[in-house]
Each structure stands twice: as C-alpha cells, then as structure tokens.
Amino acid sequence: MCRIHTIAFYNLENFFDTENDPFSNDSDYLPDSDKRWTAKRYERKVYKIGNAISVIGPEQFPFPPTILGVAEIENQRVLDDLLKAKDLLSIPYNYVHYDSYDERGIDTALIYDTRFFEVSSSEIFSVLIEDEDGIRDFTRDILLVSGKLEGEEIHVIVNHWPSKREGDIESEYKRMAAADKLLFVIQKLQLTYSNPKIVVMGDFNDNPDGLPIKHLRKESGFFNALEMHWARGRGSVTHDFKWNVYDQIFISQNLFEKNEGQFYFHGSDIFDPKFLTQYNGRYKGHPFRTYAGKRFLGGFSDHFPVFIQLKRKLQSLVEDSGQD
Secondary structure, eight states: OEEEEEEEEEEEEEEOOSSOOTTSOOTTSSTTSTTOOOHHHHHHHHHHHHHHHTTOSOTTOOOOOSEEEEEEEOOHHHHHHHHTSTTTTTSOEEEEEOOOOOTTOOEEEEEEETTTEEEEEEEEEOOOOBOTTOOBOOOOOEEEEEEEETTEEEEEEEEEOOOSTTOHHHHHHHHHHHHHHHHHHHHHHHHHSSSOOEEEEEEOSSOTTSHHHHHHHHHHOOEETTHHHHHTTOOSEEETTEEEOOEEEEEOGGGGOOOTTSEEEEEEEEOOOGGGBOOSSTTTTSBOOSEETTEEOOOSOSSOOEEEEEEEEOOOSSOOOOOO
16 A cells, blocks of 8 residues: 655746735736736636646646645735635645745745645745845745655755846856755755755756756755656746756655655656647647736746655555464
8 A cells, every 4th residue: 555645846927916015026916017917817827826736746646736835926815815726725735935035026935735744844044145246136045844744754945046037157156056055955954854855846947957956966966856857858948949947856865765654756747738838829838828928828837837756655554464
C-alpha cells in the first residue's frame, strides 16, 4: 500500500486585487487603469486559477496538490479569495504568506492541505541587492516553511528570483545574489536538523544551464527535477517563441532514499494540458495568459505549473502471523 502526494509550484501572473494599495506598485491593476482590471475580470481570474490548481498533477492521479508554492500574488486578500474559489472551496487549504518589499508589490506564498501537512515554523529571508550607486534594489523574499507531511519532517523553500528585464547578463548578478541567499538558507537547515529533507521551488528566471542555477546545483548538490523536461525541448514559459523552464523544483539527495515508511521522489512534470494553452493563432500551445500587454485575454497565467510527486511505502497493516 502506497501514499502519493503532489508538490507543485505556480507563477500566477500578476495576481492583484482591484483595490489601490499605497504601499505597492499596483497602478496597472486598478479598474481605471489602462488595463481596466475590474472586479469582473478579477473574479474570472480567481475562478480560472482555482480550477487549474484543483487538477495539477498526473492525469491518472486526480487529486489536487498537497503543497503548492505560488508567486506573483499581491497580498493575503487574493489568497483568501482564491481558496474560496468554486473548485478549491471543499479542500481544507491554508497558507503561509509574508509581505515583502518587492518594488512591484508581489510576493510568494505556500498553500497547503491541512489534512496532510502541518506547519511547524516559517521564516522569510531578504535578498540584498545593490546597484552600482549602492542603492538597494528590492526583490521578493525567500520563504521557508518547515512542517510534517503525514508525520515526516520536510522543509519547503519558495523562490521568485529577479527577472531579466534589464538583460540577461546585466541582471545576472541579482540572481547570483538570490542563489547565495538560498544556499545560506539550505546550509542553515542542514546545521539545525539531522539530514533534512528539503524541496526548493520557484520561478528562478533562468534556465537549468544558467550560471546562477549551475552555481546552486554545484554548491547544494540538489537534484533539479525539471531539467530533464527542458532537455527534451519542453517548457513552462515562452519568450520570443522559445520555450524556457524558469519554473523549477530541486530536491535534496536523501529524497531518493526508499526507506520503509518514508517519502521519496516518485517523478516530476510540467502541467501543460490543452485547457491551459491558447487554442489557436500564432501563440497556439503557449500558456493562455491573462494579459498580452494591455490587451485582456482572460486566461490563466503566462506560466505553466510544475510539480513533483513524493511516494511512501506504508508498512503492512497485517502482521505476519508466522503460520504456514
């Protein structure tokens, strides 16, 4: 008898509410903005994202994720509304969220099914980045959540690294800084716990062959569960008609150990069913996004979710009686 859990990550593409927040840069996502981000459009996004989350995973495993890291969410309100969506309302989800100082006002969070995962602690770690003039460049914090998955201790780290908006090479130092901070978090866990099982997820804004990702892998020794899919030409996000796997999940090597009664790595995938894609036109097959520039498309997100599965072989409920 086995137990399988899906652990996923999903960048929700500028998931803002419709209220003006003076402490975040949300002016593009207001009813009177050029994008006309109205309550109706917001409610449609809530419904569609909820529907997508409810089915993330293999087709033969029709259960929603037990643990889900998300990026590009504005605040707790959007999380509260999301968990009340029609397709998620019956699932006893809770979440861990902290406001960050990101200049765009977007954060990461961790959503979890309280039936299977119990949070014991959480913490955020700021990534210190300065430009050539020594001015602080604020970006998303790294979120660490420790807890027990059906009694077994596991640590989940959610990331959203700086983008390539300024250019790949020009912005690379920012992602290197994020990689170093993430390595600090991993090392802290390894010093605090004995042989901790760690899952690192996020939108890293770099492919598996990027220098910051190579640095992370070399120094941590973690396995990149999405690299194999990128090597086969698949992707979670597109740019200039090129597939990228910016959304990745890394696992500590001890998640390959198949010990009785403990969870181990069972597989990974990019969740890209047809309903999450554009049906026609030059972008057919690409993620069905909410906006293309200022034009409202009414889709889900410009990213596909990615996921891994953890499996546990349960001990037999019937003891051997010793009889022939």
